[in-house]
Amino acid sequence: MTRAVSRDERHAETWERLAWYANGTLPAEERSGVEAHLAECDACSHELGFLEELGSQIRESEAMLLSPERSFRELTGRIDAIEAAEQGTLDWADIGRIVRARLMRPAWRPALAALALLLVVLLSWSALSVSRPSFRTLSSAETPIEGSAPIVRLVFDDVATAEEIQALLNGSGAEIVAGPSEYGVYTVRLDPSAQPRHLDATLSALRRHPAVRFAELIRAADGGR
Amino acid sequence: MTDSSVPADDSSRDLTLLQGVAVGDRAAFEELFVAYHPRVIRFLYRLTNSAELAEEVYNDVMFVVWQKASDFQGRSKVSTWVMGIAYRKGLKAAAKAHRRLDRRPLSELELATLREPGSIAYQRELRDYVGKALATLPERQRTVIELAYFMGHSCAEIAEIVDCPVNTVKTRMFHARKRLRAVLPHLGAGRSRAHREERPL
Structure with missing residues (x-):
């Protein structure tokens, strides 16, 4: 036995079906019921107007202006390369297509940008290394200096005269054995007969001297330190 | 139809x-x-x-x-x-x-600034406003609306596309309509009048 459908039930049913009636996909067997109800229901008629206008506005929204031709070329390039790989006939052009297809993906772009930056930094560093002057730091390996006398590195003040420097070296029993480097660093051998306990005092005296800007021991008398 | x-x-x-x-x-x-x-x-x-x-x-x-x-x-x-x-x-x-498309609430001001109905500028602004209204929907509801009204799919087809029961599609459509109706209360008013006038006496 078929139960009679109440007006409220018919309204609720139509209300739901209107969404599909409005886009033209409601099955034919359900359309006549919807149309019969629409003829007598203002609310459903109003809702249909709303849904039709909504659909119209959505369909007329701006199209994406992207070229399918370029996308298709990229895709067929990818397909060719993959098929060549499967058939064992992959050549460098195919590999290039696969790499390009993968690397041109937006998801890869930040990583590629970071890699490019790293390369720039490395190349810059490399270029700097090539042109860097070959001066030595205090910890650099030193060209062996014969003997076991204490060795210091000295930088003299710009305004120090040759006489002042010579007087200072003579007074300390020191002798220049190398330098100046590009940066004005002298390698100086101290008096080999000086007692080790006097070494600190000699260094202090050098550092206090107005003609000296920098003095550092790089080899003690025993070659240790 | x-x-x-x-x-x-x-x-x-x-x-x-x-x-x-x-x-x-x-x-x-x-x-x-x-x-x-x-x-x-x-x-x-x-x-x-x-x-x-x-x-x-x-x-x-x-x-x-x-x-x-x-x-x-x-x-x-x-x-x-x-x-x-x-x-x-x-x-x-x-x-x-x-x-993901940002969900942004629509302001009353945006609706109030719509121009006179019928003008080209009004149509453009209305389309823009409908786009913004869609953006207020949760993603699943918006997808159902897009598939139904932009792609023209049926309820059963949408259920297959998004891999869910037909009743779930109906529920999403119901809630999407309710939300859109709330932010677009006057949309389609002219069409409604046309439908009523078409009725047999």
């Missing part, structure tokens, strides 16, 4: 093209690629909020179509099958790229 013009149903053409694709026909594949490009790209754009990503995902979708065309059983329309692939790939890509 409604006067709204949904996208043409090209089922038989699509099936012929897909059969060509299944046997490696590049010309058929290109025709199918070009035919689906505008609507699927737009759908993917709404999912991913990125034109670039939409284009990339579209190529992935069509790559699957090329590879799996011979597996198509014809139990659904070609468009439903393609949109199902697009939906899954689009969601995945959006999640991976952390890109």
Whole structure:
């Protein structure tokens, strides 16, 4: 036995079906019921107007202006390369297509940008290394200096005269054995007969001297330190 | 029957093209690629909020179509099958790229600034406003609306595309309509009057 459908039930049913009636996909067997109800229901008629206008506005929204031709070329390039790989006939052009297809993906772009930056930094560093002057730091390996006398590195003040420097070296029993480097660093051998306990005092005296800007021991008398 | 013009149903053409694709026909594949490009790209754009990503995902979708065309059983329309692939790939890509269309509330001010009905500027602004109203919807509800009103899919087809029961699609459609009605209260008022006037006396 078929139960009679109440007006409220018919309204609720139509209300739901209107969404599909409005886009033209409601099955034919359900359309006549919807149309019969629409003829007598203002609310459903109003809702249909709303849904039709909504659909119209959505369909007329701006199209994406992207070229399918370029996308298709990229895709067929990818397909060719993959098929060549499967058939064992992959050549460098195919590999290039696969790499390009993968690397041109937006998801890869930040990583590629970071890699490019790293390369720039490395190349810059490399270029700097090539042109860097070959001066030595205090910890650099030193060209062996014969003997076991204490060795210091000295930088003299710009305004120090040759006489002042010579007087200072003579007074300390020191002798220049190398330098100046590009940066004005002298390698100086101290008096080999000086007692080790006097070494600190000699260094202090050098550092206090107005003609000296920098003095550092790089080899003690025993070659240790 | 409604006067709204949904996208043409090209089922038989699509099936012929897909059969060509299944046997490696590049010309058929290109025709199918070009035919689906505008609507699927737009759908993917709404999912991913990125034109670039939409284009990339579209190529992935069509790559699957090329590879799996011979597996198509014809139990659904070609468009439903393609949109199902697009939906899954689009969601995945959006999640991976952390890109989703922002949900923004619409202000009363935006609605109040709409120009006089009937003018070209009004139509443009109304379309823009409807776009913003759609953006207020949760993603799943928005997808149902897009598939129904932009792509012209039926309730059963949408259930297949998004892989959920028909009743779930109906529920999402119900809530989407309710929300849109709340922010677009006067939309379609002119059409409603036209419907009433068409009634037999």
